[in-house]
Amino acid sequence: MANLKQIKKETLEQNPSLLNPVYKMHEKEVRVVLRNCDVIDPEDINQYIARDGYFALEKALALPPVEVIELMKESGLRGRGGGGFPTGKKWEFAYNNVSDTKYIICNADEGDPGAFMDRSVLEQDPHSVIEGMIIAGYSIGAHTGYVYVRAEYPLAAKRLQLAIDNAVELGILGECVLDTDYSLNIEIRLGAGAFVCGEETALIASIEGERGMSRIKPPYPAAKGLFGKPTIINNVETLSNVPQIIFNGPKWFKSFGTKDSPGTKVFALAGKVKYNGLIEVPMGITLGEIIHDIGKGVGKKRQFKAVLTGGPSGGCLTEKHLNESVDFDNLVRLGSMMGSGGMIVLDDHDCMVDIAKFYLDFSVDESCGKCTPCREGTIQMFKLLEKISDGTGTVEDIEKLRDLSVSVKESSLCGLGMTAPNPVLSTLEHFYDEYLEHVNDKRCKSSSCKGLINEYFITDKCTGCTICARRCPVQCISGSLKEQHTIDPSICIRCGECFASCNFDAIITK
Amino acid sequence: MTNIKIKINNQTIETDSSKTILQAAKDNGIIIPTFCNDDRLDPEASCRVCVVEIEGQKKLQTSCSTKVQDGMSISTNSDKVKKSRNEVIELMWSSHPNDCVVCDANEDCKLQDYMYQFDIKSENKYDGFKRTFETDKSNRFFYIEPDKCILCGKCVRICSELQGVEALGFNQRGHESFISFAYDKGMDFSNCVSCGNCVSNCPTGALMEKSKTKFRMHKTTKTRTTCPYCGVGCQFDIVSQDNKIVKIEPLNKLPNEGLLCVKGKFAYKYVNHKDRLTTPLIKENGAFREASWEEAYTLIHKKLTHYHNEFGKNSIAGLASAKCTNEENYLFQKFIRKYLLTNNVDHCARLCHASTVSGLATTLGSGAMTNSIAEVKNNEVIFVTGTNTTETHPVIGSFMRQAKKNGAKIIVAEPRKIDLAYDADVFIQIEPGTNVALFNAMMKVIYDEELYDQSFIEKRTENFEAFIKVIKDVDINENAEICGCNVKDIQEAARLYATHTSGIYYAMGVTQHSNGTNHVKSIANLALMTGNVGKKNAGINPLRGQNNVQGACDMGALPNNLPGYQKVYDETVRAKFEKAWDVPIDKNVGLQLPLIVNGAFSGTIKAMYIMGENPIVSDPDITHVKEAFNKVDFLVVQDIFMTETAMFADVILPASTYAEKDGTFTNTERRVQRVRKAIEPIGNSKPDGVIIQELMQKFDPNYTIKTAKEIMDEIAELTPIYQGIDYDRIDETGLQWPVKDKQHMGTEFLYPEEFGRGKGYFTPINYKGAAEKPDAEYPFILTTGRILYHFHTITMTGKNEEIMEMYPENFIEINPISAKKLNLKQDDYVVVSSRRGDTTAKVHVSKDIGEKVIFMPFHFADGANMVTNTVLDEVCKIPELKVCAVAIAKV
Amino acid sequence: MKEHISKQDLHLFEENILTKYRKNDSPLMQVLQESQNLYGCVPIEVQEVIGKHFRISPAKINGVVSFYSMFTLEPNGKNTVGVCLGTACYVKGGERLLDRVSERLEINLGETTKDGMFTLAPTRCVGACSSAPVIMVNDNIHGKVTSDDIPNIIEQYNK
Ligand SMILES: Nc1nc2c(c(=O)[nH]1)N[C@H]1C(S)=C(S)[C@@H](COP(=O)(O)OP(=O)(O)OC[C@H]3O[C@@H](n4cnc5c(=O)[nH]c(N)nc54)[C@H](O)[C@@H]3O)O[C@H]1N2
Ligand SMILES: Nc1nc2c(c(=O)[nH]1)N[C@H]1C(S)=C(S)[C@@H](COP(=O)(O)OP(=O)(O)OC[C@H]3O[C@@H](n4cnc5c(=O)[nH]c(N)nc54)[C@H](O)[C@@H]3O)O[C@H]1N2
Ligand SMILES: Cc1cc2nc3c(=O)[nH]c(=O)nc-3n(C[C@H](O)[C@H](O)[C@H](O)COP(=O)(O)O)c2cc1C
Ligand code: SF4
Ligand code: SF4
Ligand code: SF4
Ligand code: SF4
Ligand code: SF4
């Protein structure tokens, strides 16, 4: 069997750089989940061990399962998959449900379009997830584990498989984990292109070889999950927190974040900010700190408009929320949600009706179709939004849309339908005027809704850089270098290429 | 399960904690709307119309999936509930075609009902999206119109979870979802068995019967009754309009729990068919002419009296009918015994479960299923042998598949890889006629491995020693070779069967042999040895075939039995009936059906009265039967159609079908169930019971005609096992005999303490093969039987064009290797011949049948029974319909 | 384009691939993925073999195949082009890029070019949001794409 201490010692001797301080993009970051990313070679299990990997497992295996669960409860860790359910409690339920067979599943489906935290962890620190799974499995008495990986992440799946194989070779996984009488086998299952399979019951259905349709809860998976057996499902980030909590103790963990949302959260910061990328920050940090301090703002020319959190399930937060604390409960209070951690920043070129429509389109596509409100409601909502952005909508349509959104939210079967209206509801709340403008003035001031654009027009801000003329797919822009260009409206197809390409805001819409 | 109190709409209700809110509400007359809920299925909670508001909970909950809790206060009609529910219906309607006026589901559609009930306007609230899909008409009995589908998923779940077929599925996802057969390629590309259980449960017009009769629901009447086809005895409502059956709706009651098969659901057209006999016919100079009832009765009375007086009472014989009611069969045998004074009365049970009756009478006590249909679902092991259950007792077949889903193991021993064999954990493909070799080998394994139930054997049985001597000598290898199967499979089957609560299910593959009685006794040995009888969820279960073959036997339509298996040779029994009927009863057993035919052939039988049987198609060696019938001097046939047999008659009496009369049928699990009149007799036809009684009046002018209900009272008085039965008691759900008195609730399973005969009797049985073995001249074994879509001599199923399109003519199933050897291709025609005769058939090549064997259904006139063997089982006189040697030649 | 899969190939598929999953509790998703990888699609003949082998009804397989967007009945082109329409890419003009690619390849989303070289596949976030807007061709990610880059990117694969 593997002697962890020995491996650690030898590996550190060979790679002393593994002891260097963890890279941080900004001083406000705290790296717990991302502590190994860009530090270790993810394909080398020894390097993971060298950074205290699998020592938490050793520690956990020496404790009775209830005590491990107790530690988790004490830490206050809440699920990072979006719902924020206390992890220790979830394990306790599964532990208390007596059964000869139980399962542990890692949810690596990361379907939120605009989020890539889990991908990075899987690709760069797969062992931390595996270690978390073994500890979880041990706690509840599961002997089979699955990692359900999004099919779009082939590298993640590959590295994870390698990590599993290496762990098995070292006796850390498989029969008799670290020479105890606990055994766990972990298998990878790939998704096949269905966002709803991130929802835990749909995920279970998918592993069972069924259509990925959500199932009614209760019974919760912890009572009746995969193949009808008690099952816990945890998110990648949740699980990779687990070894750190066991290793350093719950107190340490609680030293980050807020009372009700302890620890850190990884965000995928993207959209119209200068710095795009993964960041890990303590919970309770303000939105403004993330966007302006870490993300460095939207730049001088543009104006910050909103930030989207929680993906298609979330909502938008605006200027006035910049001082709000980012934690599970506060985001919900503000009408958005934490979601998995996607954070997309918008500026004045983004139309909020269009963004709502974009998310609805996604939900329409991804609705499993099982329950009436989500299946029929989202498509009707989308059609109403289409009318509004086409310029054929009315004020009644906006009210119908709001009404329907509330109904779908309240009566859908699973999280997808319950949250799909959020982008609509929150844009309606914060940007109602923009909706009104679309239906009353037939105008989209951020020039996003093509149906409302009659003409693109070049103003005297034009420097004659020619970029728009080059981008125009129908060559309807003429003008010489360094001279103001003009658009021939009879040829223009209103594709918006010119508008997007101009670096001088010289093109406007009418 | 604990009793709790809840409040629904401020009304306090006592209920128990295992119930959902929906159920608790329903129990108390509070109806909550539902689309996706079905009591037989786990809740899916997908339609979202059944929402209720629970005090203290922010979110509305679906009542179909939420269990009640003590102290809950629930509202089913708060403003919040109304808004949410109406919005959901609104959404369904928005994408739905506005077609009600021309829709086949009009007035029988939940969507429409709820729209009306909840005041939802027919103009669409949302107009962004409409469903537009192609209608699938590929099934012959129903069509799928996905535009009208609200995706409640009931059809898909019923097809898969209850019917066990999975022919329907969801296609695509989200708002593009629709239900379809696989790949959208239609029914023929699927494994759909046209049971219509999807159709029966669709809440809208998305799945509709392709009925040619147009009807409006409000003009129809519903009559609850029992299926006239097979012995399962499914309960359904006949929906009729203008004296015509327009639809059949299954009932969610025992025994069928809402399921039907294609025959029960769709093959009802024979009732109103134009070919129905509508007036008595008398043959004159070789041709039939119409006659009045009076004339017909008078002639029959005159003729029968004549033969009785001239040639003795035993020159007359009667065949009763397993298609007719208990009351009618009782009357028929009473008529034969009381007015003709002979015991020459028998019926098709002779060709069917005679060996069961004789084999189980001597080992256990009576020849019926020991256990109930509902128990099938809870068997740990289901041993299926010599029954093609999914085709011949389809609803029981579905229950077997449900059992499999619940974790039961299935063993199948059959010459053909029947559908259930694909679900089997062990499938043993045996050669026809080798049952005893198989059972003995299994018992040898059980003996060697000490898997038998010692204490059961000691306490409950006798003659074990003599029996086990035979088993000890069994050579498993040798027997495996006889059966043509593996030793390993036999061992596995034996172990599975012996070590679980196991039920045996068998039918014609076991009984229709020249030593059928021994086959049955061997089965009894197997069950006795392992203690798998006399307890719940196990037993010896002969699946009785005809809708009322169990009842016809119960009623004494047998030459040795008076009603209730009371023996004619038992003096006290005779005394009882002599007193009741006021005539002497012959103490000699009468002739069995094949001997009646032989008697006709040899001239000792002069006159015959056949009620509802078609021997010219169903008896073995048709050439012989036809000759016999030609010789009979006077033949009365009482049928609903001009059958092949009726063609031979001197007098034809037009009977009314089950739909036109009151009475009872007894199904295979001994359940006595009501048959209720739904329409008036067609034309001049009369219910069989009326005909027999009017004829009795000819013999006895003082006889007063009784109603069916009164007849049942008479039966109950004379028949101990029916003693507790009367129409009031069986009105809701039938009762399973023995029903000892008017308080007794009937018997779910037999022999919990002791067997009918006291101790279970072990019979030592040596293997003896079929009478006719294949040889150079006749190299193939022919086995005969039935198919799902047809029933017997197709007088009834043949009236459905849809079925005739599918199965229009005689065919054989033959293995591809044998077919190749004979240079036969699919759809070629062949002549199949035996020592007795020959017949033509189409070739169906099938991997599911062994190389030495061919299968032919016996449904078609001048078909299988042209070649079958008349050799009889010595004890019970059943012919060997399952094995004969044949040659095949291409035409 | 996919040639008709021969009986022998199907047999090999069953022998070599399906048998691997014999002990599996729920092999359906995995064997469908095997087919999708091997043939670039899950044609009906393969579904039938799978159905017979594992005794799964055709309707059920059809239901699963049609549910997941990665399973296709027809094979994809030699190269699969995905213009990301995840949120980060969308707000950075992903949709416009898609229009240009669609014009360039003369096919709509979900279609395959006549020569079988390219399939334009619906794509939602490939986890490279910080390089938005992103085009993924096969497993390669092209980040920060402008419409000028499109001809080049496509040409790279057009051989
Ligand atoms: N659809 C339909 N259903 C019916 C009927 C009908 O006509 N049509 N008739 C009803 C009646 S009256 C009856 S009796 C039942 C009969 O119901 P079943 O007995 O189920 O029907 P069969 O097709 O006669 O024969 C059953 C099986 O016996 C097998 N078999 C043949 N020889 C042997 C043998 O030697 N050993 C074993 N173990 N198996 C053998 C055949 O392969 C066949 O599959 O069906 C009833 N139900
Ligand atoms: N080769 C071969 N031959 C067989 C068998 C086999 O497996 N193989 N199976 C045998 C078995 S198990 C059986 S049960 C027999 C069945 O043999 P039969 O009983 O002869 O066959 P059925 O076609 O059911 O005949 C019933 C008749 O009753 C008529 N009928 C229907 N309803 C009524 C009614 O209400 N009143 C009256 N008066 N008549 C009615 C029908 O029109 C039909 O003519 O066949 C046997 N023959
Ligand atoms: C539509 C939908 C999509 C989801 N997608 C994901 C996902 O991609 N990854 C994830 O971990 N959880 C996802 N979830 C949440 C899971 O259902 C589940 O709550 C989570 O995996 C539990 O893990 P946690 O407790 O560690 O957060 C999704 C939920 C919904 C309703
Ligand atoms: S809410 Fe949407 S995704 Fe969830 S079950 Fe209903 S239809 Fe499916
Ligand atoms: S299915 Fe029902 S609601 Fe739809 S058109 Fe027919 S009757 Fe009307
Ligand atoms: S008729 Fe029966 S077998 Fe066919 S699809 Fe409907 S339920 Fe399934
Ligand atoms: S066809 Fe009927 S039963 Fe089936 S899902 Fe549609 S509405 Fe429900
Ligand atoms: S199973 Fe038998 S009783 Fe039931 S519907 Fe079919 S034929 Fe009638």
Ligand code: FES
């Ligand atoms: S009946 Fe409860 S949700 Fe459909």
Ligand code: FES
């Ligand atoms: S949104 Fe395009 S890569 Fe994430």
Ligand SMILES: [Mo]
């Ligand atoms: Mo029968």
